[in-house]
Amino acid sequence: MSHTPSTAPDIALKLTDVEFRRQGRVIVTGVNLTIRRGERWVLFGPNGIGKSTLIQMMATRLHPSDGTVDILGNRLGKVDVFSYRNRIGLSSAELSRAFPPDEDPLDAVVTALTATTGKWRDTYGEEDYARARGLMRRFGVEYLAGKQMWKLSEGERTRILICRALMADPELAILDEPTTGLDLGGRELVVGALSELGAESDERAMVLVTHRLEEIPEGFDHIAIMGRLSGDERQAHETRVKGGDPAPGTIIYTGDLEHGLTEERVSAIFGLPLTVEHRDGRWQAFAGSAHR
């Protein structure tokens, strides 16, 4: 049966008027975001604002309560997700819990080809394993082949999941906090490898989630910044914000990263005066003045 794409061919991801509620609480609302093929995006915002919630939708793991999510021309909820899930590469903490504890990390990477976890029933060729090993080398974890997933440190598991996310040469790669648990050396290796990937001119769309400016790789030049509803918009929602629940998260800026990451905006979303610096392609933020 032929399938009419739900969006223009150059659009990888489109969220339209998305709201997500959990147990009566509005977690995110008014989310609009369009990501084109070949673009590298950072999804940035403070803890608990709803970044992972949006990522789960972008990766077909969660449906919006309202609004629409279009992924690679498929409207979420209208098309069987298993028909296109292997075109999306995801690395996230939630996913890391899906593997059988004794799974070989090499298999955890290679099973991305069939969008499964656990190797049984599937067979993969030598070429597949060679690609998996190549990715593991690139991210400094080739030595983990033959080990067991449950024994990995957090930083090792994170890197294995990045390799897995890239294994199937996905059209959309989604990396949720890809430097979680990494020591300084590991972080710099991963940020460097992601910068290289970001600089490659291909049609893959990439979305990287972080709440730390230091972890934005070079080449990621678009940003969606999340903050909480404020002013009139918040008041319009007040009747729906129960008890001490924080105001819903939303996207307060989308576009060019260079212009989006202003001190004013970053200070506002974290609720304290911050100095933001951009030097040699990398970003950093800290409280107070750089000239003290």
Ligand SMILES: Nc1ncnc2c1ncn2[C@@H]1O[C@H](COP(=O)(O)OP(=O)(O)OP(=O)(O)O)[C@@H](O)[C@H]1O
């Ligand atoms: N299963 C759940 N049940 C109830 N509330 C949840 C659940 N999962 C997440 N939440 C709430 O939804 C809000 C958004 O969470 P989410 O994980 O999307 O934020 P985040 O921006 O990714 O945060 P972080 O940077 O800390 O990972 C939080 O207040 C969280 O407590």
